[in-house]
Amino acid sequence: MVVSENNQDGMRAARERLKRERELHKNREKRRRLLIVSAAVVGVLGLAAVVGVIAAGGGGKDEGSTAGGPVVAPSGAQGEDALALPAGPDGAPSTLTVWEDFRCPACAQFENVMRDTIHELTDSGQLRVRYHLATIIDGGMGGSGSLRAANAAACAQDAGKFVEYHDVLFQNQPPETEDAFADNERLIELAGEVPGLATPAFTECVESGRHDAWVAKSDQAFEEKNFRGTPTVLLNGESVFPQKDGEQLSPENLRKWVAEADRDKQRRTGQPSPAAS
Template sequence: MDLDRGGTRVPPRFVAAGVSEKNEQGKRAARDRLAQQRERQKAGERRRRTLIVASAVVGVLALAAVVGVIAANSGGKSGKSEAGHVVAPSGATGKDSLAIQVGADNAPSTLTIWEDFRCPVCAQFENVFRETIHQLQSTGQIKVEYHLATIIDGNLGGSGSLRAANAAACAQDVGKFSAYHDVLYSNQPKETDDAFGDNAKLIELSGKVRGLDTSGFRGCVEDGTHDSWVKKSNTAFVNGGFQGTPTALLNGELIFPKKGNEPLNVNNLKKWVAEANKGKKPGTVTPAPSGS
């Protein structure tokens, strides 16, 4: 017989039973360790699959973001006005063909005017000086180079400046810019009223110029044929550092609102042109189409 820890002898069957119980406990512990190991392996496999899926998702999102940027950039370049194709009106002159000339090519002096058809001060300028400017043109003393801007659209919203300028360029295509230009300023809406943003209004006003309201003119207005040209002209105005519209220069010298210390008025305009033309021949004048 064997002794227990207290010195008492333990029968053999109890010893065997004790050994058997210890073996069983060892087996259970081994099974538990094996189960835990398998569980850890399963967890690791799940994490690996999760990482693979997550990486794939991130890759797809990154690709989608790149595609989105490409699509956004491509989309921003679509459309007629962004295509880079600028259609200048017939007979446009000057740098980049951004001026519409009225008057003799060989006139001794040039009056350059930057205007916006929605600008109320431009209308005041035109209504005060219209007859004088036409008289100086018709006698070959000056030619006028008109440049069109769209600053009121930018300041107040709407599209009347752009739409009216495009319509005026369409009138230039058939040699009726000057007459239609005067009609627009004589019928200018209030600055806050974007009536010129309606092509139908511009076509209606063309009826005041003999022979202008044609299918060709209407198509040019409605299609915005010269929109890109007008926008390029406005960019030139902004880059030119001018203070506002109207801007008027005689032979490159600013004369509005004054020339030196003398204010611009009808008498001074005539005087300044006469001084500039002293000893020079007037230009050869070709009569321009007039309004009805």
């Protein structure tokens, strides 16, 4: 009987050891991916290099960052599995697909340089944007700020104010090593910078984590697509970050590329571009 119990104990220990080894491998892979998030950003947009920094002993996501429960997509979400948050007119000739993490420094650099140009192109009807949210910084550095901020942004989408709140989050991004967005009170405070967003409904949505499972599903989709890191930016399905056809991404080049795509579509369809209209 003692031998049998010892064997069972040994088998349990072996299973636990195998489980730990699998988790360590998964975490190492996440850290490897995060470290190449934006190594290519040197000189792009005239910015300094932005590289994801991981503590040598960094682990996976904290327990507080797990997302269970039903998947509740935000109002108006589009695309496969309703994982895209839209901006700009659906009928725009060109589509910009952006995968971002609200804790990602390179994402903030991209947004702070390109924001006005993207708004200009969406407002003129030349471009539609499909935003997708990821949580790779939580996975690489620990914490839950990526998840909490993404859930809050989805709550803003419910209120029809995603773009405005998205911009506020990147304008107020904390240092990568400070998980300030893990604090729901901070996220609710920042909603006060978007007129009409700081409502009891928004607060309840943020505090309850209504869209946590949806965010987790979006992050899973990001991993399954094997993108190198955030931001991942695609114009009409072609990568443009940090460059396209040897040309660096910049406000001027984005306008040029969108105009070229619009002219190409006009030639094929015979329909005038929105800007020409």
